[in-house]
Amino acid sequence: MTSAPASSLPRHVAIIMDGNGRWAKKRYLPREAGHYAGMGAVRETVRAACDMGLENLTLFAFSSENWKRPKTEVGALMGLFRAYFRSDMDELVERNVRMRIIGHRGRVAGDIQQMIQDSEHRTAANTGLNLTFAFDYGGQEEIAATAREMARAAKEGRLDPETITPDLFASRLFTAGTPDPDLIIRTSGEHRLSNFLLWQSAYAELLFLDTHWPDFDRAVLAGALEQFAARERRFGALDSEAVA
Ligand code: IPE
Ligand code: IPE
Ligand code: MG
Numbered sequence: 001m002t003s004a005p006a007s008s009l010p011r012h013v014a015i016i017m018d019g020n021g022r023w024a025k026k027r028y029l030p031r032e033a034g035h036y037a038g039m040g041a042v043r044e045t046v047r048a049a050c051d052m053g054l055e056n057l058t059l060f061a062f063s064s065e066n067w068k069r070p071k072t073e074v075g076a077l078m079g080l081f082r083a084y085f086r087s088d089m090d091e092l093v094e095r096n097v098r099m100r101i102i103g104h105r106g107r108v109a110g111d112i113q114q115m116i117q118d119s120e121h122r123t124a125a126n127t128g129l130n131l132t133f134a135f136d137y138g139g140q141e142e143i144a145a146t147a148r149e150m151a152r153a154a155k156e157g158r159l160d161p162e163t164i165t166p167d168l169f170a171s172r173l174f175t176a177g178t179p180d181p182d183l184i185i186r187t188s189g190e191h192r193l194s195n196f197l198l199w200q201s202a203y204a205e206l207l208f209l210d211t212h213w214p215d216f217d218r219a220v221l222a223g224a225l226e227q228f229a230a231r232e233r234r235f236g237a238l239d240s241e242a243v244a
Contacts, residue, residue: 008229010182012056013049013221014204016196017042019188019212026212032076037214039080043088048218049129050095052225056130056178060196064104064138078112081135085115089122096128102174103137130178137174139198146172175200183228187213205231 017038024034042059049057062077069077092099101116108116116135150172153159170176180200184193185207193201205228211220232239 009052009054009225010205010228011179012058012181012183013054013225014058014060014181014184014197014200015045015216016060016184016186016194017213017216018186018190018194020214022188023212023214031073034212034214035073035077035080039084041214041216042084044217045221046088046092046097046129046131047095048221049131050097051218052221054129056132056181058102058132058134058175058178058181058197060134060137060194062103062135062137063195064136064141065195067107067136078109081112082115085119089119092119092131093123093126096126097123097131098126098128099123100130100132101135102132102142103135104141105136107136132175132178134196138195139193140195142174143199170199173199180204182233183207183224185209185224187211187216203233203235205233 020034020038021031022034023037024031027033042061045059046057061081066077067074099119101120105113105116146169150159150164150169154161170180175197180202181197181204184197184201184204186192187209189208189210191208197204207224207227209216209220209224
């Protein structure tokens, strides 16, 4: 197995898990079969991330716009989410994974809300991989919710508007406390963010892969990390050679 040197390992990898439907279509299978296979890729990727010693992994599982899909497909995705919690929680606990969910929460079924709460509670003290699922998540919704909350605080005299800085704003987002993603991977060839981590992606390296999500595995992740290691990040400044 090839792997990037630990020193160049990103602190936070975020993945837009796209292409389940196309993976299934290629095989003359229903879209749901693609989502099921995608769950296997989630399992494999989380195991690989743990083994590589990655600090933070965020996986985009369901967007706030995915409710627009046919009811049957939404139902299948919710069913898979339940199945994942039931089948994988013990292993995640064993692997010292801390699990969190970012997203709306209030719109999904009550039993799923309960599973989310239980899993976050059960893994809260774990110190290994921080695994975040973006589930019923939309970046614009997240930013609007944060602005709404800060406006309310200002109106009630709990917040001085003059103190609002990017750092303060970030500390009120769902992702507070997690470093911004260094690397955002999108599988299956589309070159867009589709409302994922809009604020947090300001200086992320973007990597678009043709691989459909169900085919994503340890080797593809390792390859992505190698590509990341070869990127030069400047954050608006000049690289050291240009300064010298
Ligand atoms: C990603 O695969 C999974 C979700 C968005 C939930 P898609 O279902 O978007 O697959 P394609 O893009 O149609 O191939
Ligand atoms: C983005 O994929 C959402 C997830 C991967 C969960 P979509 O398939 O929903 O995005 P669009 O519709 O192609 O932009
Ligand atoms: Mg898609």
